[in-house]
Amino acid sequence: MSDTVMVTGTGRSYALGYNIALRYLEAGDTVIATIRKPSPDIDALKEKYGDKLIVVTMDLTDTASVNAAAAEVSGKVDHIDILINNAVGVAPDVDKGFFDADLDNIPPVLDLISVGALRVVRAFYPLLSACPENSLVINISSEAGSIEKCYRTTGMDYGMGKAALNMATMYMFNTFKDERKVNIFAVHPGWIRTNGKEDNPAPLSSYEAAGILKDLFAKRKNDFTGHRFITNEGEDYPF
Numbered sequence: 426m427s428d429t430v431m432v433t434g435t436g437r438s439y440a441l442g443y444n445i446a447l448r449y450l451e452a453g454d455t456v457i458a459t460i461r462k463p464s465p466d467i468d469a470l471k472e473k474y475g476d477k478l479i480v481v482t483m484d485l486t487d488t489a490s491v492n493a494a495a496a497e498v499s500g501k502v503d504h505i506d507i508l509i510n511n512a513v514g515v516a517p518d519v520d521k522g523f524f525d526a527d528l529d530n531i532p533p534v535l536d537l538i539s540v541g542a543l544r545v546v547r548a549f550y551p552l553l554s555a556c557p558e559n560s561l562v563i564n565i566s567s568e569a570g571s572i573e574k575c576y577r578t579t580g581m582d583y584g585m586g587k588a589a590l591n592m593a594t595m596y597m598f599n600t601f602k603d604e605r606k607v608n609i610f611a612v613h614p615g616w617i618r619t620n621g622k623e624d625n626p627a628p629l630s631s632y633e634a635a636g637i638l639k640d641l642f643a644k645r646k647n648d649f650t651g652h653r654f655i656t657n658e659g660e661d662y663p664f
């Protein structure tokens with residue numbers, strides 16, 4: 426049976442969000458792909474997949490924009506089976522450490538990564554809970570968001586953002602779990618060449634990573650009891 430799947434941050438063909446959308450389209454599913462600004466890459470995908478691909482513009486840092494996107498999507502589909510919060514951004518000085526980073530760059534990144542996911546799930550909750558079976562929300566997190574495993578001294582904005590996203594995941598899980606209509610996980614997606622560069626040492630292309638994740642999401646869709654922060658290999662990861 427074909428699913429309706431929504432993915433945020435899909436505008437770049439070399440990156441993960443686009444490739445997750447592509448994997449579901451290739452499987453015959455209907456995809457709602459969100460972008461922040463016009464994307465020639467998504468335009469080309471739309472040419473190929475037509476009505477199977479619904480493209481929506483949405484800025485995750487703007488509640489009104491997210492709510493407007495949800496209203497637009499509600500006019501086109503009657504439920505969402507899987508929602509993947511993938512979009513991300515980092516501070517311009519992400520490579521700097523405690524003494525050098527501009528601390529005022531951190532709050533906007535926290536807002537985008539963690540509050541952005543809350544905005545999206547709240548706005549799209551009616552579509553998620555209208556799913557004939559239970560639906561699944563995946564927050565694409567990172568091992569960099571693990572407080573227990575943290576070894577870095579740079580990228581505080583990103584690490585703090587993903588740690589906050591992990592906490593947001595638990596709050597939403599606790600809120601939804603008794604009804605068992607909406608399931609939710611935070612997932613470290615693996616080490617991926619998401620910048621599309623040949624010299625990137627990461628082992629997985631975005632397309633390969635997206636295939637692994639798609640299989641994982643199918644396996645864990647109905648798992649309401651396991652640990653909530655897992656890797657792309659399905660292993661529990663410490664918060």
Ligand SMILES: NC(=O)c1ccc[n+]([C@@H]2O[C@H](COP(=O)([O-])OP(=O)(O)OC[C@H]3O[C@@H](n4cnc5c(N)ncnc54)[C@H](OP(=O)(O)O)[C@@H]3O)[C@@H](O)[C@H]2O)c1
Nearest residue numbers: 434436440441442461484485511512513565567616617619
């Ligand atoms: N690469 C790795 O090894 C690795 C490891 C762990 C976790 N991850 C995670 O994997 C995910 C995918 O990473 P990626 O680099 O491939 O990213 P991506 O899929 O390209 O997603 C980034 C997208 O987010 C969009 N975006 C940024 N700010 C936004 C906003 N305010 N509103 C709406 N959309 C916004 C960007 O839009 P524009 O195109 O308009 O800028 C961009 O297309 C991320 O969550 C990342 O943290 C990656």
